[in-house]
Amino acid sequence: MKKIILVYVTLFLSLSIAKAEVFHYEILQEYSISDIGNDINHFMDLASPNDTIIVTGSKINVTQTLELRFSKEVYIIWQATFQSNAAFDNHAYPFLLGISEKGIFEIAGGTLSSVSAHTLRVNNGVRLIVSGNTKIHASGKIFPYDYEAVAIYVGYMGGEIVEIKEDAQISSLGNSAILLNGDNQTITISGGSITSKNGSALTISGRGSKAIVSGGYLSNKATNQQFSTIKAYVDYEGSIHISGNAVVEAKELASAIVSEGSVYVSGNAKVSAQNRYAISSNLNVTVSGNSIIEAKNNTIAIYCKWSDVEINDQAQVIAANNYAVSYEDYHYPPVLNGGLLFAYGKNISDVIDYPYFIEPTFSGVVLAWDKAAGNLQYTKFSTKDIFKAPPTATAYWDEKNGKFGISYANNNNTGFIPIDAISLSVSEYSFSKPIVFPNPTTGVIYISSEQADEWTSIEIFDVYGRKLYSYPRSLVHSSTTSIDISHLPSGIYFVRVNNETVKVVKQ
Secondary structure (H helix, E strand, C coil): CCCCCCCEEEEECCCCCCEEEEEEEEECCCCCHHHHHHHHHHHHHHCCCCCEEEEEEEECCCCCCEEEECCCCCEEEECCEEECCCCCCCCCCCEEEEEECCCEEEEECCEEEEECCEEEEEECCCEEEEECCCEEEEECEECCCCEECCCEEECCCCEEEEEECCCCEEEECCCCCEEEECCCEEEEECCCEEEECCCCCEEEECCCCEEEECCCEEEECCCCCCCEEEEEECCCCCEEEECCCCEEEECCCCEEEEECCEEEECCCCEEEECCCCCEEECCCEEECCCCEEEECCCCCCEEECCCCEEECCCCEEECCCCCCEEECCCCCCCEECCCEEEEECCCHHHHEECCCCCCCCCCCEEEEECHHHCCCEEECCCCCCEEEECCCCEEEEEEECCEEEEEEEECCEEEEEECCCCEEECCHHHHHCCEEECCCECCEEEEECHHHHHCCEEEEEECCCCEEEEEEHHHCCCCEEEEECCCCCCEEEEEEECCEEEEEEEC
């Protein structure tokens, strides 16, 4: 073993005798792969369980595999640069760095990259954490097998064994950036970016395996439809969970998510595709929160083979020239407890490919724009060329944050769909007449008008002309104001804004 300076720091974990030591090891360019492996393995022999080994330094032009086998439950923090620039000498193990057996391996700010070899292989019970501003990259084909290299390959093991967070960057050119190959595995992603130029960002293969993505950015630019940003070859117990502010997108011909298990999207997450499915699933697809599923060009937003599609809360499923939801077999109609389904067309059958669907339940909304009518300019607050379901929902042309599109509401489900192709004009009527929606209502009503800045008050009267409530200007803060009338008996009421009055039916 080469001459190494061993530095250890004693960390007092409690008032007891328990302590952990930190070992520091620096890789130098002149060290051979054999020496590096022996040195780190020697540290693991010296270490006690729960000790930490920090690896720094740099070695490039690597042509052999560095394989580390954990002999104990130690914690290795890798902060080194370790790169190959050519095909490997030992074709039997075509990977740059391999770790196995047990313990925790965290890459925290290091750089790993390989050409014509998998960059990192994890096996047999090691928990992998990728954090900080780590960069892991793979490119080229592995000789003599003629398949593309993977940035992170996880072999057969179970448990929550991979975690990607913070600003980590994981990428590949022609294959999966991350490949999980085994049963009952879970990968959690809370930050960073995972991308593939012409493959899948994340591939999961195994019974009961899951991906839990609560943040970060996943994408691909594949021109081959067999790939997708996230691809899951799992059974009915396997699933994909997208939440938080996570973004999953396919920029070219691939799909965003293809799963043989269930797919759940919630929070403020966004899933989008340009020319293929945003989501394709064999089993259940549930979209909730404020999440957005979007399919551009002539493609389907959600394609479900033989199970349920459920839309809740304020979620939006948006398509353009194709269906928002489509099925291979008509076993279960989509359930719209809330949220929105939108596509171009004139009726429900243009939005939902399910011949027996009648209308949404609760606060769900189905919208269609009759683009084929050829109109690209509309009057603000008008309803021309807009189809909506149920009939009690409200939908009209509007402007939000400098974009033109359709505002909609059904009970407490309100939202806006921007449409790039159109422009709006403003009529005298649209300024003077406030819009009250939903109407009829079971509780909250929304009052919208461009004249909100000139409102002096909002007043509510019963059918006998008795003033029930008056809301002063100080309570009106924007062009859309909400008022809860759920406590009023069912009947007819009148909402007056300045000198304009609108009849409202309370159910």
